[in-house]
Amino acid sequence: MPTAVTAFDPVSAALQQLHQAVASETVPDDFLRLLEEIDAKIAAVKPGTPE
Amino acid sequence: MTDPSPATLAADQLFRDQLVALIPSLRSFARGLCGWRDMADDLAQDAMVRGWAARASFTPGTNFRAWMFMILRNQFYTTIRKNKRMTSWDPEVAERVLVEAPSQQSAIHVADVARALQKLPAEQREVLLLVGANGVSYEEAADIIGCAIGTIKSRLARGRKALALLIDGAPGDALFEEVA
Numbered sequence: 001m002p003t004a005v006t007a008f009d010p011v012s013a014a015l016q017q018l019h020q021a022v023a024s025e026t027v028p029d030d031f032l033r034l035l036e037e038i039d040a041k042i043a044a045v046k047p048g049t050p051e
Numbered sequence: 052m053t054d055p056s057p058a059t060l061a062a063d064q065l066f067r068d069q070l071v072a073l074i075p076s077l078r079s080f081a082r083g084l085c086g087w088r089d090m091a092d093d094l095a096q097d098a099m100v101r102g103w104a105a106r107a108s109f110t111p112g113t114n115f116r117a118w119m120f121m122i123l124r125n126q127f128y129t130t131i132r133k134n135k136r137m138t139s140w141d142p143e144v145a146e147r148v149l150v151e152a153p154s155q156q157s158a159i160h161v162a163d164v165a166r167a168l169q170k171l172p173a174e175q176r177e178v179l180l181l182v183g184a185n186g187v188s189y190e191e192a193a194d195i196i197g198c199a200i201g202t203i204k205s206r207l208a209r210g211r212k213a214l215a216l217l218i219d220g221a222p223g224d225a226l227f228e229e230v231a
Contacts, residue, residue, distance in 0.1 A: 011211055012183050014164035019184035021161075022082045023075035031074055034096055035067070038103055042063050045055050 066106045069115045070099055076116065076185055077123055083180040084127045086169050094130065098123035120187070120195045124177065131173075167217035175210030182207055 055063075077098060081091035102109075102122050109118055168176055181187040181195060182203070193200045 011164065011214055014161045015179060015183035016186075017161045018083065018165055018168075019076075019079045019180075022079040025075075025078070027074055027078075028092060030092065030096060031099075034099060035071060038067050038070070042060065042067065045060070 062111060063106065065111070066103070066109065070102065070119070073116060073119055074099075077119060080120060080180055080185060081123060081127070083168060083184060084124070084173070084177060085131070090130075090134075094123060094127055097126050101126065114191060114194070116187075117191050117194050120181070121197075124195060128173075163218045164214065167214050170217055171210055171213055175206050175213060178203055178206040179210045179214065
């Protein structure tokens, strides 16, 4: 019966860890402010919404 | 001026939601490309602003991640042409990654990989970040970079070998371990 062989790649594992470390950080306030600006722009163009 | 249609508003809202979901990946890709946290976040925000401004040119249902990564990448190359100090990974982050998230099986230090990445040519680094770190497919990476899939594969192979040599002098293939 053939033996299942799994190739473990430490370089890929390390790259994924680097990605996860940044991706799991709390999103800085600057980004939230940017999203608020986008939300305000969407709200401003909704019919019936005072600009 | 006429009010936007409900469809346009819905599209804007969807675009905004996709943007929010992509922020962690944008920050990660930017960090890997330029190395400096503050610059990377500026880069990611610039990409978001540009993406939002160009949202009318995005075709709903197509690959939003690839579209935004392409914008971020273009912005990165525009920026590095003007700024030569974007060359090294944030050492604080690399240290923290090493302490907080060691792989159970990892045979190499994450911090070493982070440092070595910044020494690679940008064309190899970006492929390693897209495919190796972000899990982007070869086809998607080819779309983002604007080259053939074969080019992605060869840059990935060269990048992996160079990375391995930079880390400990081992050939890239030697970094594979077989587990029965």
